[in-house]
Amino acid sequence: MMPDKMRLRRSVLYVPASNGKALAKLPTLACDAAIIDLEDAVAPQDKISARESLPGLFAERAAGPRELVIRVNPLSGEWGADDLQAALACAPDGILLPKVETPRDILEAGDVLDDNDAADTLRLWAMVETPRALLNIGAIAELGRDPASRLACLVAGTNDLVKETRILATPDRRYLMPWLMQMVLAARAGGLDILDGVSNDFRDAEAFAAECAVAAAMGFDGKTLIHPNQIEPANVAFSPSSEALDEAREIVAAFAVAENVGKGVIALGGRMIERLHLQQAENLLAKAASIGK
């Protein structure tokens, strides 16, 4: 299994488990990961049949680097516990827990996984989409520091957050911004990946590209998506730009010059460059290498 740090999660597409056409299209799509959704995308009357379709879908799963995650219904509700068992039987890369409110919600799901031998490498992802989750975000993210918790990734659920907090959803997401930044901060503290919420307006390519660029600048690792035409712009926005790569190569080269080896700080192009910048540059180049840039 690929270590989490090496995973690309620039474009993470929700695919409703009840939508055969969308599921059939998935193997042709260039998203880094997909979330097969049993929760909000599936109507109550389709919950059971959607769950029953999972084994067929995963039996046909082509080997490859794309991460496949199943979003179950809340474990406290009517369908969640059975969803979790069905998801486990499919051996996905991860299970996404919706409506997480406290660290306990994640630990309880982890206990179920611990009782299942087949779940050795399975990771947990958690939606941050309720006011309580926001208030508990530090404690939730702290679980990332304990590998036994299996927590690997946080996902902003901006639609539910708008609903639950009653803020106004504006194109610039101004009222969500403080909470999104708090999520990024918590994820970094816990050593977790963090994905931005979805953009519902899937026909407005320009607005979507702008939203992705802002999210990348805010520190998100990628964006959750609802439609195939959002994949390419997300892949572009969350990949290092060629200017950033040129600068990273310059920094690596500068520290490799004989007179700079062993120095903690150097001047480059009129700017102070420290070893922490070298580390940033190396991380960026490693990311570009895994993208194949």
Ligand SMILES: CC(C)(COP(=O)(O)OP(=O)(O)OC[C@H]1O[C@@H](n2cnc3c(N)ncnc32)[C@H](O)[C@@H]1OP(=O)(O)O)[C@@H](O)C(=O)NCCC(=O)NCCSC(=O)C[C@H](O)C(=O)O
């Ligand atoms: C939004 C949609 C309902 C639009 O569907 P549709 O009108 O069918 O789109 P198109 O005709 O433009 O589709 C073109 C082709 O692409 C395929 N397609 C569409 N969406 C997907 C997808 N998500 N994955 C894979 N393939 C997809 C269509 O089948 C067409 O294929 P073809 O004819 O063969 O060319 C629809 O896009 C959709 O249902 N999207 C996913 C919605 C979803 O999953 N919602 C739940 C997750 S979001 C959420 O819950 C956020 C969070 O919890 C929060 O609180 O914020």
Ligand SMILES: [Mg+2]
């Ligand atoms: Mg939601």
